[in-house]
Structure formats: structure tokens, C-alpha cells
Amino acid sequence: QIKSNIDSGAFNAIQIAGITALDSSQDCVKKNCEIYQERRDILVRGLNKVGIKVETPRATFYVWCEVPEGYTSAEFASLLLKEAGIVVTPGNGFGDPGEGFIRMALTVDKGRLEEAISRMEKLNF
Template sequence: HSLSKTYNMTGWRIGMACGNPEIVAGLGRVKTNVDSGAFDAIQHAAITALTGPQDCVREACGIYQERRDALVKGLTDIGLDVRAPKATFYVWAPVDDCMAFSAKLLDQAGIVATPGVGFGKNGEGFVRFAITRSIERINEAVERMRGLDL
């Protein structure tokens, strides 16, 4: 499990593992021999996040849901066949050629969408949009796409 998305600690490389005590202990032994661990301040921030009030998680979920809904509506309005995800801050859109589609968005509209093929062969035919920007920026991106021949 990671604290990246739940607590907006993306990039901090802090996480946890739970399960069979023998297996988790083995993971701890390997981890101890591979590196020196996460910076103490990050560990303390993680403890605070996990043991403190959880209102921030509910608030973040509401923000991401609003962004997701805005992006899904916008993409649907311009003709892409997208479905609202239930538990992620990415929206995947089916396209004919993910590399060409992503390049067109970048070159002609200044929009970054990740080609699905970068996630393996099953990602071909999809692009991934992140909902990490404000609704205003999401709506602006949709308006830029509206002018393209998608």
C-alpha cells in the first residue's frame, strides 16, 4: 500500500506492507539490506497522516470526483467513448492509435496524455488522462481538444 494518492504524498516513496508475518519479516530483511530507508521527516509525516483526522481524505476524494466528472463529461461531449473510473485519478479513453493520438494532442493543443502502450500491450488503443489539475484547467484542455479532428 502507498500513501501517494490517499494523502497526496506522491513521490515521497513511503508505503506499508501487511500480511503473513513471516513474509513481511523477510521483506523487512531484504529492504534493510537494499537501502537505508525513507527520510525521517517523511516517516513522521506518514505517521501523522495515518493517525490524524481523515477529513482530508474525504475532501480529496470529493475534489477528484468533481475533476473526474468534468473530464468524463468533456471527453464524452467531444466524441470520445470514456467511462468514469471508480477508484483512480486517471481517465482512460479508447483511441485508434494511442501514439498518434497523444502526439496530436501535444503538438496541436499542448495537452499531455499518456499513450497506453507504455503500460504494456493491453494499453495499446488507449490514452490516459490524469485528473491532477483544477477543473478550470481540465475544461480548458477539453476546449483545446474540441478544435481538433479527433
């Protein structure tokens, strides 16, 4: 409570580092965007292949997709964890509008995404 009344800004060192990063070469930004686009395309293509309806996100490193009919978001997330060893975030954790969806992160390498799709194919949901 005290911090919110006294200081609501980012730590000075973080602000200075941000300025330095923005003033420096941006070559890494393009490279990172390409990496995330490749991961996104692998995951979206794979999810659609296994029958999970998903639209290609345009500006995030998360992929949101509908859970198969007959599951809540929590039930499907639990199934993926228990039966395939895949960790996803159930949409209901983001409030009522998230129910019926799961969120997957593109923060792992493409080999792990391909492995996740392979494991999902074996579930036949």
C-alpha cells in the first residue's frame, strides 16, 4: 500500500537500461521477431492439424486456442498435463471470457513445440 502511494514508476536502473537498449542497434529485434514467427507458425499449424481450432496471432508470444468440445479450459489443461506432460494455461484463469480456451507460450524452442504437437496427436481427443 505504501509503495503505491509513494512510488509507482519503474526502478531507475531499469529505465536507464531501457533507454540504452532503445538507443542501440535494433538488429536483434528483427531476429527475435523471426524466431517467434517461426515458433508461432509451427504451433498454429500443428494445433490445427490435431483438430484444435486456432487463429494465427499477430502480435504476441502466446497462442490462444479453443478447447475441444466437452472440456472446460481447466479440464483440458489438466488432461494435457497428466496425459501428455504439456503445461498450458487454462483460460478461466483470466476471467469468464477466457473459459473455453487455453493459452500456450512460444517461449520454448521449436523442437519442444513440435514434441508437444506429437504428444497431442497421440491423445485423440
